Amino acid sequence: MRFVVYGAGAIGGVVGGRLFEHGHDVTLIARGEHLRVIQSVGLRVDSPGGSITLEIPAAASPREVQWHGDEAVLLCVKGQDTVGALDDLRLAAPPSVAIFCLQNGVANEREALRRFAHVHGVTVMAPTGHLEPGAVQAWSDPIAGMFDVGRYPSGVDGADEAFAQACEESRLQSIPRPDIMRWKHAKLLMNLGNAVQALFEGQDGADEVARAARAEGREVFAAAGIDHASAEEDRERRGDVLQIGAIDGLERGGGSTWQSLARGQGTVETDLLNGEITLLGRLHGVATPINERLQRWMAAANAGGAAPGSADLAAFLAEG
Numbered sequence: 431m432r433f434v435v436y437g438a439g440a441i442g443g444v445v446g447g448r449l450f451e452h453g454h455d456v457t458l459i460a461r462g463e464h465l466r467v468i469q470s471v472g473l474r475v476d477s478p479g480g481s482i483t484l485e486i487p488a489a490a491s492p493r494e495v496q497w498h499g500d501e502a503v504l505l506c507v508k509g510q511d512t513v514g515a516l517d518d519l520r521l522a523a524p525p526s527v528a529i530f531c532l533q534n535g536v537a538n539e540r541e542a543l544r545r546f547a548h549v550h551g552v553t554v555m556a557p558t559g560h561l562e563p564g565a566v567q568a569w570s571d572p573i574a575g576m577f578d579v580g581r582y583p584s585g586v587d588g589a590d591e592a593f594a595q596a597c598e599e600s601r602l603q604s605i606p607r608p609d610i611m612r613w614k615h616a617k618l619l620m621n622l623g624n625a626v627q628a629l630f631e632g633q634d635g636a637d638e639v640a641r642a643a644r645a646e647g648r649e650v651f652a653a654a655g656i657d658h659a660s661a662e663e664d665r666e667r668r669g670d671v672l673q674i675g676a677i678d679g680l681e682r683g684g685g686s687t688w689q690s691l692a693r694g695q696g697t698v699e700t701d702l703l704n705g706e707i708t709l710l711g712r713l714h715g716v717a718t719p720i721n722e723r724l725q726r727w728m729a730a731a732n733a734g735g736a737a738p739g740s741a742d743l744a745a746f747l748a749e750g
């Protein structure tokens with residue numbers, strides 16, 4: 431399988447790096463200083479087991495890639511960048527390529543299917559990091575993450591089997607699943623806590639707000655008739671595969687939304703995560719005040735305005 435990884439940040443860098451390290455044909459599409467460092471020095475992948483620098487092919491745009499038509503494009507950008515990435519890909523990638531969405535949320539696959547015929551969903555359970563150009567971190571070893579895969583909206587085909595096998599050969603875990611969106615909806619419930627972590631990590635009431643955001647999510651899924659893997663299935667799947675360790679000289683920060691804020695990226699994924707619950711709530715007549723409030727708080731913090739603090743959190747909880 432030939433892989434083109436669009437978005438070589440935390441997830442794309444670790445997945446592309448591990449696949450390349452284990453002998454697969456990989457090209458990264460990256461930008462700016464990150465691309466410059468990868469092209470001049472290589473991509474450094476740090477993990478508790480050590481660091482490796484990989485001279486991995488990298489390009490600034492799909493127009494620089496030599497396409498054959500049978501590539502697996504691993505879409506690893508944040509949800510807010512999906513449409514731009516797909517439009518960019520469509521200008522150069524043949525329509526026969528398979529798009530694998532290694533992304534949080536449940537809206538990316540639909541956007542991909544508007545533009546490409548072969549679309550696959552992938553659940554991303556991988557504690558990874560990317561805060562400095564040219565380097566990414568895989569915080570768990572020896573398995574860097576779990577990437578269950580399936581055809582969108584349902585089914586499993588040969589491309590799913592080939593993707594899962596390449597992962598298994600590369601210290602990444604993947605199980606082909608005919609009901610992949612059931613698992614991606616369960617993962618979305620987990621990611622409703624991303625905004626809470628980014629805004630209120632460690633503050634009193636933060637856990638309560640994350641729990642309440644997830645309860646709204648479950649209520650909305652029930653009203654919308656959306657099936658999702660249960661907490662037990664999720665726990666059983668994860669088991670103790672991901673062994674999180676320490677990396678010499680590096681602090682482990684937060685999840686993906688925390689990292690987007692820390693990088694001062696200017697946009698975060700919250701409207702595709704908590705906003706999915708708000709959207710479904712509005713469509714199906716379920717109130718979602720907590721997810722809505724998280725979206726508004728995050729929009730303000732992201733625009734460089736006054737970030738909400740513990741007093742806002744306490745006042746919000748007191749409102750009931």
Ligand SMILES: CC(C)(CO)C(=O)C(=O)O
Nearest residue numbers: 554555556557685686687
């Ligand atoms: C599970 C985790 C923390 C890493 O894959 C995640 O989904 C995120 O940071 O968005």
